[in-house]
Amino acid sequence: MKRIVFPIMAMVLYGVLLMAASSVAAPVVPDAESGKRGDLPRFLVPSAVSRENFPCSRCHNFRAADRTKRKLKEYHSNIELKHAEDQRWCYDCHEGDRLRLQNGRLIAFTESYVLCGQCHGTIYRDWKAGIHGKRSGEWDGDKLYRVCANCHDPHKPRFSSIEPKKPPMKPSDIKDR
Amino acid sequence: MEENGRRRNPLGLKLPRRTFIKGALLGLGSAALLPGQAKAAWEAFLQKNFREMSDEEIREVIARLEKDAAGEWGKEIKIDASKAKPGVKFGYGLDLSRCIGCRKCVYACTEENNQSRTPQIHWITVLRFAKGEKWLDLENSEKYYNPKEVPEEGFFYLPVQCQQCENPPCVKVCPTKATWKEPDGIVVIDYNWCIGCRYCMAACPYGARRFNWARPGIKAEEINPDTHYLGNRPRYKGVVEKCTFCVQRTRAGKYPACVEVCPVGARKFGNLLDPESEIRYLIKNKRVFRLKEDLNTEPKFFYFFAT
Secondary structure, three states, rough: OOHHHHHHHHHHHHHHHHHHHHHHOOOOOOOOOOOOOOOEEEEEEEEOOOOOOOOOOOHHHHOOOOOOOOOOOOOOOOOOOOOHHHOOOHHOEOOOEEEEOOOOOOOHHHHHHHHHHOHHHHHHHHHOOOOOOOOEOOOOEEEEEHHHHHHHOEEEEEEOOOOOOOOOHHHHHHHOO | EEOOEEEEEOOOOOOOOOHHHHHHHHHHHHHHOOHHHHHHHHHHHHOOOHOOOHHHHHHHHHHHHHHHHHHHOOOOOEOOOOOOOOOEEEEEEEEOOOOOOHHHHHHHHHHHHHOOOOOOOOOEEEEEEEEEOOOHHHOOOOOOOOOOOOOOOEEEEEEEOOOOOEEEEEEEOOOOOOEEEOOOEEEEEEOOOOOOOOOHOOOOOOOEEEEOOOOOOOHHHHHHEEEOOOOOOOOOOOOOOOOOOOHHHHHHOOOOOHHHOOOOOOOOEOOOOOOOOOOHHHHHHHHHEEEOOHHHHOOOOEEEEEO
């Protein structure tokens, strides 16, 4: 009896594994030669993960998700949502320890640009081409890209104004030496 | 000055021509024979134009200049003389829809390229224009704007530096051929051949060239020791200088300093001959213009609007 059961079990298990593998989105494998992942850049400067809040599951495993819009008082009170806030609440982009796309797919925080690219398609395209956002490194070699959240606060993406550096000296300010 | 038909020299000495020539020849002859400082001075006097030197001569000249610079600035300074890479023509893009006029590029440039701090020399000038007025009214632009915070409501900013023209008027007017366009498209200056006549400054329609009215005033600890002969090596009193797209960085494959410092990512740089480069992408896909295009200077500096 055992002789028949084992192969059957093995086949069932294999099938389950195959199904599981195909249901998960195929990971983007870097091209061996250029190091590029599809049309994605090779080197990304990841945005720093919040040490205070990450991983989310540390607390949220023990709390029920409250999807009503409200002013947060106990936790995350420092987050000011100013990013299409009329249409959005935490769980539209966050789920568990990951980010949630519109189609329900979950992605890691390191791929956050995919989430931003859902709405900001033209800017996403420009960013991949190296036109939007800052680049550093080598102009004909390894370029460092910053992901969106490196420069923009995802909850309040507009840049705040900064103090300019000193204006050049006017000829009238030049003193004799 | 005339006395009995004979011209007197200002010191009041009686100096017949024969005596003068004998003395001068003796002096020059002994200078040629003398070791050390006199020899170096003699070599500096006979130094050829950079483009006429062989690789061996360039090495010798650089060894002497490095020694001079170390003595003058109290710091070891490395002078590189790397040549242009074939198949490269540098181009620059500046996104006017992003620039906030913070002037970080101005000061990053000063530090990277060893500009004089006192008297002050900046290679980049950021101009401020009122929105909704005449388009790019250069005469009424403001370069001394100094608000608490930028960007200001109702204004936009346009940084101007050397436009690295394909048809550079500054090169045409130089009487000593001390400035020229390199094969990778950057216009450079041989500071040892510049005589400081400032014709090039008068010819440049962009006001991009700067003159050293005094010996550059830089503290030794602020000097960037990684320099290029045609770029950021310490300059002399009485020579002209300007932006070189950071030749010491870009010929080593790196981005210029202003590109790396820009906090809003408005500055783009790349190879115009590479169809995959970001500069080619923006020329193809964005609204692009060049400053004073009607002058036929063909700048390789492209202002664009990403949005």
